[in-house]
Amino acid sequence: MLVYKTVENRIRKALKHHIHERYKVDVPIVLERPPKLAMGEAASPLCFELAKQMRKPPRALAQEIANSLKPVPGVARIEVAGGGYLNFFFDRAQFFRAACEEAGHESVSPVANAPKTVVEHTSINPNKAAHIGHVRNAVLGDTFARLLRHAGRRVEVQNYIDNTGVQVADVVLGFLHLEKKSLAEVKTLAAGPKFDYLCWDLYTRVTQWLAEDKSRLELRNQTLKEIEEGHGDTAKAGEIIATAIVHCHLRTLDRLGIDFDLLSQESEILHLKFWDAAFRMLKERNAIQLATSGKNAGCWVMQLPSQRDAADDESNTAAETSEAKPEEPPEEAEAKIIVRSTGTVTYVGKDIAHHLWKFGLLDRDFHYQRFHKHPDGHEAWVTSSDRDDPGAPSFGHAHDVFNVIDSRQAYPQQVVVAGLRALGYDEEADHLKHFAYNVVALTPRCAQEMGYEIPTEDAKKQYVDVSGRKGQGVKADDLLDRLETSARAEVDSRHPESPEAERSAIGHAIAIGALRYFLLRFTRSTVIAFDFEDALSFEGETGPYVQYAVVRVNGILRKGAELDPDIGAENSKNIERLKSGALDVAPFLATPAGDDLWDIVLLAGSLDSRVEFAISAQEPAILARFAFELAQAFNVFYHKHHILSEKDAEKRAFLLLITALVREQLVTTLGIMGITAPEKM
RNA sequence: GCGCCCGUAGCUCAGCUGGAUAGAGCGUUUGGCUACGAACCAAAAGGUCGGGAGUUCGAAUCCCCCCGGGCGCACCA
Numbered sequence: 001m002l003v004y005k006t007v008e009n010r011i012r013k014a015l016k017h018h019i020h021e022r023y024k025v026d027v028p029i030v031l032e033r034p035p036k037l038a039m040g041e042a043a044s045p046l047c048f049e050l051a052k053q054m055r056k057p058p059r060a061l062a063q064e065i066a067n068s069l070k071p072v073p074g075v076a077r078i079e080v081a082g083g084g085y086l087n088f089f090f091d092r093a094q095f096f097r098a099a100c101e102e103a104g105h106e107s108v109s110p111v112a113n114a115p116k117t118v119v120e121h122t123s124i125n126p127n128k129a130a131h132i133g134h135v136r137n138a139v140l141g142d143t144f145a146r147l148l149r150h151a152g153r154r155v156e157v158q159n160y161i162d163n164t165g166v167q168v169a170d171v172v173l174g175f176l177h178l179e180k181k182s183l184a185e186v187k188t189l190a191a192g193p194k195f196d197y198l199c200w201d202l203y204t205r206v207t208q209w210l211a212e213d214k215s216r217l218e219l220r221n222q223t224l225k226e227i228e229e230g231h232g233d234t235a236k237a238g239e240i241i242a243t244a245i246v247h248c249h250l251r252t253l254d255r256l257g258i259d260f261d262l263l264s265q266e267s268e269i270l271h272l273k274f275w276d277a278a279f280r281m282l283k284e285r286n287a288i289q290l291a292t293s294g295k296n297a298g299c300w301v302m303q304l305p306s307q308r309d310a311a312d313d314e315s316n317t318a319a320e321t322s323e324a325k326p327e328e329p330p331e332e333a334e335a336k337i338i339v340r341s342t343g344t345v346t347y348v349g350k351d352i353a354h355h356l357w358k359f360g361l362l363d364r365d366f367h368y369q370r371f372h373k374h375p376d377g378h379e380a381w382v383t384s385s386d387r388d389d390p391g392a393p394s395f396g397h398a399h400d401v402f403n404v405i406d407s408r409q410a411y412p413q414q415v416v417v418a419g420l421r422a423l424g425y426d427e428e429a430d431h432l433k434h435f436a437y438n439v440v441a442l443t444p445r446c447a448q449e450m451g452y453e454i455p456t457e458d459a460k461k462q463y464v465d466v467s468g469r470k471g472q473g474v475k476a477d478d479l480l481d482r483l484e485t486s487a488r489a490e491v492d493s494r495h496p497e498s499p500e501a502e503r504s505a506i507g508h509a510i511a512i513g514a515l516r517y518f519l520l521r522f523t524r525s526t527v528i529a530f531d532f533e534d535a536l537s538f539e540g541e542t543g544p545y546v547q548y549a550v551v552r553v554n555g556i557l558r559k560g561a562e563l564d565p566d567i568g569a570e571n572s573k574n575i576e577r578l579k580s581g582a583l584d585v586a587p588f589l590a591t592p593a594g595d596d597l598w599d600i601v602l603l604a605g606s607l608d609s610r611v612e613f614a615i616s617a618q619e620p621a622i623l624a625r626f627a628f629e630l631a632q633a634f635n636v637f638y639h640k641h642h643i644l645s646e647k648d649a650e651k652r653a654f655l656l657l658i659t660a661l662v663r664e665q666l667v668t669t670l671g672i673m674g675i676t677a678p679e680k681m
Numbered sequence: 682g683c684g685c686c687c688g689u690a691g692c693u694c695a696g697c698u699g700g701a702u703a704g705a706g707c708g709u710u711u712g713g714c715u716a717c718g719a720a721c722c723a724a725a726a727g728g729u730c731g732g733g734a735g736u737u738c739g740a741a742u743c744c745c746c747c748c749g750g751g752c753g754c755a756c757c758a
Binding site: 028030032034035036039043045048051052058081082083084085125162165166167295296298299337339340341342344346347348350351407408409410411412436438439441461462463465490494510521522523525526527529531533534537538539540541542544545547548549551552553555556557558559560563613616617619621622625628629632635636638639640642643644645659680681 | 684685686687693694695697698699700701702705706707713716717718720721722723738739750751752753754755756757758
């Protein structure tokens with residue numbers, strides 16, 4: 001779908017070429033949306049900049065350009081406005097025709113060996129139930145992956161499972177030592193319902209239990225070591241627990257329509273000795289050094305470029321080679337420990353190895369097994385240390401990597417990038433992006449509602465943090481249940497005659513629409529202060545508002561078919577008439593009477609540019625906003641124009657075409673956000 | 682101490698690489714269901730864009746300094 005963007009690009013090209021030819025200078029080709037429709041569909045203030053270089057008044061320059069610029073296809077006329085704006089007025093009928101022809105054409109699927117983009121998201125510690133913060137991560141990552149796929153990119157979605165970490169060890173400790181369960185009992189519990197909820201509570205108790213007696217930390221370290229080494233009952237318990245929890249998480253995420261291609265597990269990174277390979281590379285290329293003195297003595301450390309060096313990176317790349325390097329030991333403040341003096345590798349070290357694998361730079365690979373079948377039939381694979389299931393696709397070998405990780409982990413993410421760079425992989429370092437987002441907190445009111453004790457000074461704050469260790473937080477499944485219950489109640493009252501299965505499906509679609517939209521409407525850097533009242537809302541700027549617009553379109557078309565069974569055929573015939581020119585919509589779009597219709601047509605044709613913007617800004621909220629704007633425009637249109645009773649046959653045909661176009665764009669947009677639009681609601 | 686993020690209407694948030702009169706939703710007040718579904722629409726009220734200085738033809742946006750909040754800176758992950 002390339003409508004608005006197509007015209008915009010043509011204008012850009014024409015302006016660039018023209019100014020270069022005529023004035024022999026280059027100015028940035030800035031194009032923006034004018035504040036009002038009466039000022040056209042695209043505008044450029046570039047004459048202000050050009051005026052400086054040419055020493056001529058901007059308005060005169062604008063006039064010159066407007067008069068001499070060769071006609072741009074899709075642009076009807078150019079006007080000069082204000083102190084020197086160039087305003088471009090689109091050919092409305094042509095734009096509409098293009099939009100209708102393009103709408104609904106699926107985005108081109110990428111060729112098999114196109115550069116691959118890996119998106120890693122979710123990555124929940126497999127030791128307890130998923131909460132609202134995890135869902136924000138998953139929804140952001142899933143939506144971004146869908147955005148990339150929509151734009152024709154080849155995408156692989158990975159979910160990193162830290163199944164050998166402290167958090168898993170704590171729960172193992174809880175079952176085996178605090179609860180004195182046998183391995184068989186753990187196995188039975190893990191197979192039971194709501195195992196993730198059980199662990200949620202146990203984890204809290206273990207945290208408490210460890211705090212009561214510090215000597216128990218020794219037991220925890222022992223447990224962790226056994227899990228890492230992968231032998232014995234402790235390791236077996238860890239594997240059973242982590243795997244069962246991952247299945248719980250996937251079931252929760254399946255409710256939200258979130259799929260994965262690969263679950264990459266830390267246990268395999270350990271067992272297949274990815275780190276050994278990475279360690280060798282790091283040492284060979286002198287990316288890390290063994291500290292011989294100071295507080296880091298005995299550790300392998302990586303020197304990080306200081307903030308100043310990073311800022312001046314480009315200007316002194318030449319200078320640094322000429323400098324006599326005295327080979328002094330890295331300054332402690334800027335040294336990051338990669339290997340401890342005990343010889344064990346830190347988390348960042350493992351992450352560097354993991355990312356070398358992601359980019360296909362490591363001389364070894366995982367084995368792969370089938371793990372989970374998503375409801376849509378898509379199969380998620382898991383890494384394995386010894387056995388391959390047949391039919392595994394090729395994983396990794398990424399050209400670009402996006403890691404959806406909360407912004408508190410910005411520093412370790414930078415270290416990984418620095419590691420790649422230190423190894424000489426500058427290109428890969430440039431292609432590794434931390435897709436950072438802020439946390440989900442609770443409003444003080446919500447925290448109190450959930451029964452958490454909050455200090456009095458926190459009660460005045462906008463939001464309060466929750467602690468997983470204390471068992472605080474809104475569990476994803478609980479929230480989804482509440483949303484579904486609430487949506488179901490509304491559906492039941494509106495459609496008591498509909499069969500149970502249908503009402504249930506609609507309630508589900510609305511619940512997901514509400515939640516995914518709620519999490520997407522905030523920009524990534526915003527801390528979401530969660531409150532049930534806001535999240536459970538179905539009115540105003542919400543997912544159900546957008547879904548409702550689609551339902552209204554469906555209602556119109558359904559009603560239309562009752563009155564006139566041929567309406568569907570008529571619509572497709574009208575598209576043909578539009579293409580051939582037999583249906584002339586120009587009079588209906590003419591200014592000023594047709595401005596309100598043009599308004600919605602223009603917006604509907606802007607999906608392409610919004611998608612591109614959302615990708616380049618790495619900001620799914622841009623798409624959410626677009627969905628709301630288009631739905632809102634449709635509601636206005638709906639109230640102003642009664643479609644089915646329109647007497648003028650040509651205009652009725654036109655209104656129906658707009659309606660179909662808007663539905664197509666709304667359904668596509670919602671689809672990218674992972675939201676479905678039910679037939680009725 | 683150093684680094685990153687945030688401060689915009691009563692509340693929750695948009696505002697893209699500087700651009701034309703700072704926008705939405707919620708809440709409040711008022712009006713609209715005998716025309717395609719009112720989970721909607723229309724209208725009103727509501728803002729010294731945290732403060733100050735600077736760059737610019739032009740600043741909510743960029744630079745600097747303050748004030749106020751959040752988060753990082755482990756031989757944790």
